């Protein structure tokens with residue numbers, strides 16, 4: 209099956225871009241020419257350099273014009289709907305859908321913003337984008353304390369709309385380790401026996417080692 213995923217998270221800063229980039233690199237290594245799509249990105253120092261958009265463009269093989277990777281960019285560190293309002297900028301749901309359609313049905317990755325109920329515009333949250341684009345979901349979850357609650361709520365919200373979950377990836381995106389790290393995955397597996405849990409990917413400062421660890425954890429998805 210052609211690997212195509214929507215990468216969401218239990219929260220912001222959990223490792224979605226790390227996971228999305230690793231999936232794209234694996235796709236390239238396996239002979240695909242994947243599309244990368246980060247339709248909404250906020251909290252940018254410079255609108256010309258969307259951090260996530262550029263990382264995904266590079267990971268996908270750098271063939272794609274940045275304008276089709278990254279559609280709506282905001283400086284304010286706010287949910288996209290709020291950032292657009294503050295910066296008096298219009299966004300277009302139709303453009304999100306038509307840009308996505310222009311990628312065709314090959315391999316690729318869409319990265320959301322924050323978690324499922326983050327507002328993208330006045331009418332759509334991230335979960336509505338998942339529903340509209342009809343992609344299987346990869347959920348990125350912290351491997352630290354709090355993740356049983358956040359992951360359970362996220363999986364319940366996806367199940368309520370019958371959205372397909374390809375995997376949950378547990379990631380240590382912070383150097384702090386707490387005693388829950390060793391227990392979270394087993395508890396979540398017991399709660400959701402039909403969901404595939406990957407990781408935990410350890411916290412690794414060195415970029416090369418980190419990239420390899422993410423690719424190892426995700427290799428069964430590509």
Ligand SMILES: Nc1ncnc2c1ncn2[C@@H]1O[C@H](COP(=O)(O)OP(=O)(O)OP(=O)(O)O)[C@@H](O)[C@H]1O
Nearest residue numbers: 220221222223224225226322380381410411412413
């Ligand atoms: N396993 C890891 N080891 C070390 N650093 C990590 C790891 N996972 C994530 N990070 C770091 O944590 C930060 C957040 O990760 P990332 O940008 O992937 O999160 P995100 O969910 O995409 O955030 P956003 O909601 O802003 O898009 C980044 O600086 C990233 O390099």
Ligand SMILES: [Mg+2]
Nearest residue numbers: 224225260319
């Ligand atoms: Mg990101």
